[in-house]
Amino acid sequence: MYTLDDLLFLMARLRSPQGCPWDQLQTFSSIVPHTLEEVYEVIDALEREDWPHLKDELGDLLFQVVFYAQLADEAELFRFTDIIDQLVAKLIRRHPHVFPDGQLYTDQQQPSIDPAQVNQRWEMIKQQERGERQQHSVLDEVPQALPxxxxxxxxxxxxxxxxxxxxxxxxxxxxxxxxxxxxxxxxxxxxxxxxxxxxxxxxxxxxxxxxxxxxDPEQALRSTNRKFERRFRYVETQVNQQRGDFSTYSLEELDAFWNQAKQRETADEH
Structure with missing residues (x-):
């Protein structure tokens, strides 16, 4: 099977003078829209519990990380190995209940700790890290590009x-x-x-x-979006099967179809 090293080699090959013309033209900013799209496709596969598709989408998302790392390597900013090193070091630092001596491979028995305590410690450590970076506000580092x-x-x-x-x-x-x-x-x-x-x-x-x-407000609204889509598609089906045109229905009649969709969902749940 191919490995991560193979993927890194492939990425470098795509960006080489003998590589792909499209990949050669890309910059940090030009692939941002593709990254966002891949994130949402991963979320979509997760919510639909489409596990074979999820595997494919996670690969596409990983490719985005590798692409950024290749661009950074070419610009002599950092390498993919630096990303891994910084990530592992950060996770060890933020899990003192698992790595009390700060060493990855030390085998030690740790006292039990509940998830609430883990989360509290995590936030405390993150605040300490922000302080070390001399931030001016607790709101620093909340990305502007987030939904x-x-x-x-x-x-x-x-x-x-x-x-x-x-x-x-x-x-x-x-x-x-x-x-x-x-x-x-x-x-x-x-x-x-x-x-x-x-x-x-x-x-x-x-x-x-x-x-x-x-x-999660985003998850709550996404759930409502799916519910609305489901019910509206039912209304469309009823319209198409009967008169075939929304303009021939009153709002009250369309609302009756909507209520039918709700009743069908309630019946299916039971």
Missing amino acids: ALNRAAKLQKRAANVGFDWADTEGVLDKIEEEIAELRQAIRGGRHSEVLDEAGDLLFAQVNLCRHLKL
């Missing part, structure tokens, strides 16, 4: 780690109701900029609620 829902959750989590957070979900629910009232007022005022601002505040508060409920 907005994910970035909102990370910003809120960073703030919560230093005590800036609601005490419980009731406080967040109250905040959501407050934001809804402010959004209603902005809509009545008719100023687009105010409506945009208040709509964003409402979304931000809803992300906060998901975080307090231990839910």
Whole structure:
């Protein structure tokens, strides 16, 4: 079977003067869209539990990492081995309950520790690392390119780690109701900029609620997207099988098809 060394050789070959013209033209910035696409394809395969496809998509994602490493090597920034070395060192440092002496291959019996304690230690170590890099804010290093829902959750989590957070979900629910009232007022005022601002505040508060409920907002919305798609496709099927045109149906009739789709899903679950 081919190995990681074979993959690294292949990448270097693709970028060589005798390699692939497309690969030769690529830069760090030009392959970013492909990287994002591969990440979402991995997530899609995971959510569908399509394990053979997942293996293929993970390979495509790994190729993106190898591509960046090759570009960095050519620019004399770092090599693939440097990525591995830094990653292993960081994971050893962040798992002192597994590697108490900081050595990878030391065989030692460790006391049991629950996941909550692991997570708490992980965050403490990360904060120490940020301090050593002389950051100016706990919000530093939250990537600007993250999807907005994910970035909102990370910003809120960073703030919560230093005590800036609601005490419980009731406080967040109250905040959501407050934001809804402010959004209603902005809509009545008719100023687009105010409506945009208040709509964003409402979304931000809803992300906060998901975080307090231990839910991933991106995953929650993706689940709702799939549910909407499923039910709307059922509505389309009913329309096509009967009159064949949405314009001949009232909203009430279309909503009846929607409710049928919901009932079918409930019946399937039982």
